[in-house]
Amino acid sequence: MGDRKAPSEIGAYALNKAVEYADKAERLAGSSFTSAKDNADHIAIYGGLATVYADIAKAAALTAT
Numbered sequence: 001m002g003d004r005k006a007p008s009e010i011g012a013y014a015l016n017k018a019v020e021y022a023d024k025a026e027r028l029a030g031s032s033f034t035s036a037k038d039n040a041d042h043i044a045i046y047g048g049l050a051t052v053y054a055d056i057a058k059a060a061a062l063t064a065t
Contacts (some may be wrong), residue, residue, distance in 0.1 A: 015054070021046045058065070
């Protein structure tokens, strides 16, 4: 059990991943409608992953308090 992570470590990791996936979704969306349309599936996946990781970060923050 020595490798057990503290809630703050889990939260920090999850928050970093949420930002990473949100940034990927934003880059794929680009500045044009065509780019967003062509990458809609990937944008939805990255947006979903960002949401899941953000929820994990929130749960870790609640656990830490």
